[in-house]
Amino acid sequence: MGVVVVPCGEAVESGEWAASGLTERWPLPEMKGNCQVVNHGVSHQLMVETQNVWREFFRLTVEEKQKYANSPETYEGYGSRVGVVKGAKLDWSDYFFLNYLPVSSRDENKWPSQPSTCREFVAKYNEEVVKLCGKLMKIFSINLGLQEDCLENAVGGDQIKASLRVNFYPKCPQPDLALGLSPHSDPGTLTILLADDHVSGLQVRKNDNWVTIKPIPNAFIVNLGDQLEVLSNGKYKSVEHRVIVNSSKERGSLAFFYVPRGDIVIEPIKQLITEDKPAQYQPMTYKEYRMFVRMKGLHGKSHVESLKLHA
Ligand code: OGA
Ligand code: NI
Numbered sequence: 530m531g532v533v534v535v536p537c538g539e540a541v542e543s544g545e546w547a548a549s550g551l552t553e554r555w556p557l558p559e560m561k562g563n564c565q566v567v568n569h570g571v572s573h574q575l576m577v578e579t580q581n582v583w584r585e586f587f588r589l590t591v592e593e594k595q596k597y598a599n600s601p602e603t604y605e606g607y608g609s610r611v612g613v614v615k616g617a618k619l620d621w622s623d624y625f626f627l628n629y630l631p632v633s634s635r636d637e638n639k640w641p642s643q644p645s646t647c648r649e650f651v652a653k654y655n656e657e658v659v660k661l662c663g664k665l666m667k668i669f670s671i672n673l674g675l676q677e678d679c680l681e682n683a684v685g686g687d688q689i690k691a692s693l694r695v696n697f698y699p700k701c702p703q704p705d706l707a708l709g710l711s712p713h714s715d716p717g718t719l720t721i722l723l724a725d726d727h728v729s730g731l732q733v734r735k736n737d738n739w740v741t742i743k744p745i746p747n748a749f750i751v752n753l754g755d756q757l758e759v760l761s762n763g764k765y766k767s768v769e770h771r772v773i774v775n776s777s778k779e780r781g782s783l784a785f786f787y788v789p790r791g792d793i794v795i796e797p798i799k800q801l802i803t804e805d806k807p808a809q810y811q812p813m814t815y816k817e818y819r820m821f822v823r824m825k826g827l828h829g830k831s832h833v834e835s836l837k838l839h840a
Contacts, residue, residue: 575650610624619706
């Protein structure tokens with residue numbers, strides 16, 4: 530059996546997915562922008578051990594962590610947004626960001642050398658997760674009625690970009706005044722999220738409500754990004770999500786971003802443009818899109834919405 534894609538929603542809560550046998554098939558009518566994947570091929574032990582080394586990293590003293598402080602130019606390294614005022618709410622997260630692909634952007638010397646096994650686990654984990662991304666790109670292509678390598682080629686083939694953002698949300702004395710992450714959609718193609726399965730925190734927007742995602746043990750959560758929405762001409766929708774914090778438990782997550790290479794134009798795939806459904810989004814390179822998002826800051830799904838062409 531290959532990768533099993535499980536749509537997030539009621540079916541997951543009630544465990545019905547196990548019986549529904551959704552193998553390598555994305556049920557389009559149920560698609561709400563994110564899903565969980567099981568039978569994904571990544572070793573469960575590797576997932577747990579990688580989460581553990583990062584938990585240890587975030588427990589180091591601030592002085593130790595500051596040795597990896599990120600710079601505004603590359604964004605790589607450690608950063609803290611605990612207690613940073615953001616609109617009506619405080620931000621409440623620490624993070625570590627590192628580049629993985631292309632290989633030329635990778636600098637293992639910037640990865641934590643403490644705990645001593647961190648670099649080794651990060652390398653193994655990223656190698657496995659990137660394979661999963663490749664499999665999912667095929668599944669999503671087939672489901673759109675395209676050749677299996679269509680989406681992958683559209684985002685740059687073997688020159689795609691990937692990075693890892695490890696999030697750590699400490700306990701928060703007044704969780705109602707803070708957010709781990711403000712509402713946003715991920716700008717790239719796919720995000721493979723591994724979150725602590727015993728502390729919930731991720732919420733997705735469903736109309737005017739925020740729905741808490743209950744992680745399936747040993748599964749990954751997959752968030753569809755803005756570029757997949759554009760490429761699919763709106764058949765897939767990126768998911769608006771946020772993270773809430775907790776007064777009694779800390780929470781960790783690993784977000785692996787699979788994004789287009791910067792210089793190719795991302796636009797709806799030709800075969801998905803029809804007379805009934807002309808191109809819904811304006812073309813833009815991912816590099817330009819990133820700049821645009823960075824300038825405006827996180828703001829729900831406003832960025833991809835503003836690419837929409839209004840006929
Ligand atoms: C992100 C993100 C969710 C989480 O890093 O973009 O949405 O649960 N993370 O940490
Ligand atoms: Ni996100």
